[in-house]
Amino acid sequence: MREYHQGRKDEVNARQRERYARENQGKTDRRYNEKAPEVILRQVALENNLEDQAERYLRDLLLRAENATKEISSHGNLFLGEECQHGHGRLRSVHSTKPCYICKCIRDAIDRYGNRETYNILKRLKYHRLSQDKKEVIIRRAAEHNKSNPERRKEILAANLARHPERRRLSVKRQNEKESQQAAIKAWGTRHPHRRKMYTAKRRALRIRATPxxxxxxxxxxxxxxxxxxxxxxxxxxxxxxxxxxxxxxxxxxxxxxxxxxxxxxxxxxxxxxxxxSNQDPGPSDWVAQPYTGRAK
Structure with a gap:
């Protein structure tokens, strides 16, 4: 088989090109054509209601590329090569065919935006495969980012609610149920103050009795x-x-x-x-007797 392909390489390649052209007749390869990748990205983003996200991505990408060009010596996977045909400069990636770094990133974004559901599923699966320590790091960074960017957080929440109004209705329903439950507990305590005091005293006594x-x-x-x-x-x-x-x-x-x-x-x-x-006994996997390693003071 190897000798066959080596001896008829041009013939096999020509047949493969004809077959590809025949199977994809009338179709447009969104990732590789003569149009600038930014144009294709904006088209895909428009179809998927992601225009704002695409514009932010392009701004951040150009800024990253500018910084990487200035500090090219510290980026082992990038180098300065030929000028990009779309005017993105000379920054190129060392991978595969040495593509333009900006073009490569935008084409990857086109693939993500065009297959949003598949990408989200893969992203969730990747997160669930992480260890608990790495998950906690991600959660902490996300919380810090949300705290330092409250306006951006509000924009994201508003956009998600606009895209998924049923989630908003479910969230309001849960909040109303929670408030109703809290109000019912408070009202019960108001109607039965003696019983509320009895339960509070019982809990306090249990803790005192359980404290050696x-x-x-x-x-x-x-x-x-x-x-x-x-x-x-x-x-x-x-x-x-x-x-x-x-x-x-x-x-x-x-x-x-x-x-x-x-x-x-x-x-x-x-x-x-x-x-x-609640007050359920722990199972065998939750409660294993081990020596306490704390330090008494």
Missing amino acids: PWIGMYSSDIESIYEEADTQTQITGIKHEVDHIMPLNPRDTERGPMGLHVPWNLQVITREANREK
């Missing part, structure tokens, strides 16, 4: 766990709480003992996970 007298040497460890919950709330924007792994008031008192208010029985989890767990 020698816990003072670990008070700083407990304080650091509560500080960690506040820190996670500020970083992620999601409410975190301190949960007792073995509940203070277990649902099934016959199966297991009452938990203690000690550092090795505390963990930081989200409020939603804490509400879902």
